[in-house]
Amino acid sequence: MAIVVNTNVDSLKVQRNLNHATTSMSKAVERLTTGLKINQAADDAAGLVIAKGLEAQQRGSVVAQNNAQTGINLLQTAEGNLDVIQEHLLRIRDLTLQAMNGGYSAEEVQAMEDEVVERTAEIDRISNGAKFNEFQLFPTGGADPLVLQIGAQSDKATNTIEVDGVFTEATVSVLTGRVGQAIKFIDGGDIIADADFRTMLDQIDVGIKEISTRRGTIGAITNRLNSAIDSLDIQNENLLAAKSRIMDADIGEESSNYTKYQILQQASASLLTQANQQPSIALSLI
Numbered sequence: 638m639a640i641v642v643n644t645n646v647d648s649l650k651v652q653r654n655l656n657h658a659t660t661s662m663s664k665a666v667e668r669l670t671t672g673l674k675i676n677q678a679a680d681d682a683a684g685l686v687i688a689k690g691l692e693a694q695q696r697g698s699v700v701a702q703n704n705a706q707t708g709i710n711l712l713q714t715a716e717g718n719l720d721v722i723q724e725h726l727l728r729i730r731d732l733t734l735q736a737m738n739g740g741y742s743a744e745e746v747q748a749m750e751d752e753v754v755e756r757t758a759e760i761d762r763i764s765n766g767a768k769f770n771e772f773q774l775f776p777t778g779g780a781d782p783l784v785l786q787i788g789a790q791s792d793k794a795t796n797t798i799e800v801d802g803v804f805t806e807a808t809v810s811v812l813t814g815r816v817g818q819a820i821k822f823i824d825g826g827d828i829i830a831d832a833d834f835r836t837m838l839d840q841i842d843v844g845i846k847e848i849s850t851r852r853g854t855i856g857a858i859t860n861r862l863n864s865a866i867d868s869l870d871i872q873n874e875n876l877l878a879a880k881s882r883i884m885d886a887d888i889g890e891e892s893s894n895y896t897k898y899q900i901l902q903q904a905s906a907s908l909l910t911q912a913n914q915q916p917s918i919a920l921s922l923i
Contacts, residue, residue, distance in 0.1 A: 648912040655905035662898035668886040669895060675884050688883040695876035697789025701796075702869045705862045708785040708798070711769045712862075715803060716855045718767045718774060722807055723848040725756040729820060730841045736822045737834040743823060750822040757809045757820055764807040775807040787865045798865070800858055803851050812844030 667676055675681045675688065732749045735741075741749075767774040783804055788796025810816045820837060822829060 645912060645916055647915060648909065651905055651909045651912045655902060655909060658898045658901035658905055662895060662902055665891050665895035665898060668891045669888065672886055672888070673884055674886040681883075684883045688880050691876050691880040691883070694789050695873055695880065698869045698873045698876065701787050701789050702866055702873070704785060705787045705866045705869070708787070708800075709859055709862050711772065711783075712800070712803070712855045712859050714769045715767070715774045716852055718763050719807065719848050719852055719855075722760050722763055722812075723845060723852070725760050726812070726841060726845050726848065729753050729756055730838065730845065733820070733822075733834065733838050733841060736828070737831065737838070741828075743826060743828055746822045746828050750820075753820050753822070760812075761808045764811075774804055776804065777806050779805040785862070787862065787869070798858065798861060800854075803854050803858075807848070807851075809844070812847050813840040814843060815840055 668674055675685050678685050732753050736746045736749045764775045765777070773780075782799040782801035784793075785798045785800065786796060787798055790796050805811075809820065810818075813820070815837070820841070822834075
């Protein structure tokens, strides 16, 4: 091998290896300190694209879980109000049956009606005033189906649940069909006819059944939302695991890499000193 002075090839080789060891050691330090295998796109461009897609889906799943839980809270609030309304209707039915029984004076039946009047007024007040935050639970005139976004994607068919028939007006007139006609036992100072009592009792039963139907719908949808939350929880766990395999650094592996490249860096630095001295051999030939 020729002895040259201008170009020290051995030194260049050692410098290249030293730079590689230093860069690799720095990369290992970065991964150890961040806990991430991919800290910039250059580390793994394809992996970054996949990981960010998984992250978007996973974060969407978390939001969807919150949406589903909010939906459950909304439904529970509505059912609580419907439960109170139904209890009032049941009591009104009891009073109606009692008033239908002969043997009471008009004054006694009037006392029963007075309680009915207060209970019907309370039902109407609940229907008109019940809210979940600013959402009107029983709006006058009804409402469009409530759409709950319980999925992380845009496709409506597979990412939403519609709640229909629950959030509609729940006043006495709407529930019983006695539009513009109060539940009255006394008319002109006299007890109403037996046939009127029986018609009114049937109408009250319609209202009670309507509330039961709404509560049944709420129960079914609540169970469905709970199932969706469980599914989203599993999905969220699997998405995080998939993202972790791509993004998270193996601390044991990176510790080994750091030690390896640290040794190589020190060895390269030592050998660089010797390589830089090789051209001085030419002085002994002069």
